Amino acid sequence: MSIVVCAEQRDGKLSKVTFEALSEGKRLAAASGETLKALVIGSGVAACADELKKYGADEIAVADNEALAAYTTETYAAVLAAYIAQESPALVLMGHSTVGRELAARAAGIADCGLVSDCVAIESADGDYLFKHPVYAGKAIGTFKISGATRLATLRPNVFAIEESDGAGAVVDFAPEIPAAKVTVKAVNKVSGDRPELTEADIICSGGRGLGGPEGFKLIEDLADSLGAAVGSSRAAVDAGWREHAAQVGQTGKVVSPNLYIASGISGAIQHLAGMGTSKYIVGINKDGEANIFNVADYGIEGDLNKIIPALVEKLKEA
Amino acid sequence: MKIVTCIKQTFDTEAKIVVGGDGQISDEGVNMILNPYDEYAVEEAIKTKEKDGGEVVVVTVGGDKAQEALRYSLAMGADRAVLINDPALEKADSHAVSVALAKLLSDKEAGYDVIFAGKEAVDDGAAQVPSRLAAKLDLALANVVVAVELADGKATVTREIDGGTEELEMALPALISAQKGLNEVRYPSLPGIMKAKRKPLDVVSLADLGLSAEDVASKVEMVSAELPPARKAGQKLTGEVDEVVAKLVELLKNEAKVI
Secondary structure, X not given: OEEEEEOOEEOOEEOHHHHHHHHHHHHHHHHXXXXXXXXXXXXXXXXXXXXXXXEOXXXXXXXXXXXXXXXXXXXXXXXXHHHHHHHOOXXXXXXXOHHXXXXXXXXXXXXXXXXXXXXXXXXXXXXXEEEEEEEHHHOEEEEEXXXXXXXXXXXXXXXXXXXXXXOOOEEEEOOOOOOOOOEEEEEEEXXXXXXXXXXXXXXXXXXXXXXXXXXXXXXXHHHHHHXXXXXXXXXXXXXXXXXXXXXXXXXXXXXXXXXEEEEEOOOOXXXXXXXXXXXXEEEEEEOOOOOHHHHOOOEEEEXXXXXXXXXXXXXXXXX | OEEEEEOOEEEOOOOOOOEOOOOOEOOOOOOEEEOHHHHHHHHHHXXXXXXXXXXXEEEEEOOHHHXXXXXXXXXXXXXXXXXXXXXXXXXXXXXXXXXXXXXXXXXXXXXXXXEEEEOOOOOOOOOOHHHHHHHHHOOEEEEEEEEEEEEOOEEEEEEEEOOEEEEEEEEOOEEEEEOOOOOOOOOOOHHHHHHHOOOOEEEEOHHHHOOOOHHHOOOEXXXXXXXXXXXXXXXXXXXXXXXXXHHHHHHHHXXXXXX
């Protein structure tokens, strides 16, 4: 039996969570004695296979086809489901990204397999696996079991450690039949510019109602750029129209777990904490000393963010 | 146009989570609501009907209590509702729910032009049913959608992807799952609530659908649940702005080692 990691690439660039999934796959494979295989789907993606070799896969299957140049859920899921049918793996891992979650679910629907989404830990025990997945937006952590020969899981980005390791890294072609796509991709619009993707960022600088208006986000952007960080927002700032919904962190926004989360002018409502409570370090900057953010922040600064953030940016430039 | 909306009843987002003695999450005394993302789906269905005509059918899998979420959708303006209610579905996972919905939609409720759903439910956060259902019904699928235009038997949608958006086009029938921001959700009016009481709400069992308990056997089981470890308040840095900023940078560098 094998453990399969379905790699995620866009324009030939592999996502960071793919390496996290491979590293976790390698740890589980070492514990259970399974072989580790990777599957990469796309067009002109041979170079991805070389990069995947660094993370210990015994075999890398490449489904390379012009019909797979643009990502569509149905074509990619058909390839993944065909690979599952061929390999009957014990476990299939992939990132819980926007694409990964739907791809895993559609493939699981075709292959009739159980899937635990958004896992934060996986343990192998007596040939079976236990999956930990936050439920109710992180207000509780459930432990799940999957019945059936093949189990699917998507992994929360930024939770599983990346480790390079050796593996045979044999590259094989995988050429299943690809159904005609029902969906046509008319355009892909990148909006994040030079900043990292929110769910994959090591550092996130977020702003809330305390910024006083949309122009307040200039401060957050300056701080983010001095740290190479992504920019997030509270629900209040999104609802006020100061920032697009894609930047919202919280129960009805993105769930993130960066190494460092700097919340400025964010009170720390429970629905916001649900989205960032697993960050390794939290910094809270707020003028209200009673703000709930100070109950969870590792480092809190009570004061005027209009003075603190520019000073912080200057200090970071010096350093 | 026949417009179907798949919904789920969930805990209120303000609900406090309690783990019972059996290690499972207790629903005792919890206020139940229509899943927030499903509100956008119901709204989009009603807006579509208001523009193009037709009927809006809301469907769900759940127990007796789930009728409240269906009635709420009817009060918003949906025309009729179907509840799949069966003891064998009490612990239904995403697989089981999608099998039951797929049977209903390919049989008793066939002939739809578009299916709307929320992009995920805020309880299990699985985000699986729309994609699984699309697989079972072999449908064109667009998830996490923030804009929809239906015209000439086609759907043109904008959806969120990591780091941007995508514009997709597909022929109907198609399945579209809603993200926050798709529309402004209306509140049910008082006449709407009165009317909803008389709108048809069919309750069907697995036998009515021609399914057995085995067909909908769950593949995922929650063995136990626990509350997450509480985060502790750390230290508050005090002093002049220059001082606290210097202290913070020092701590982030040398204690936390995150910059």
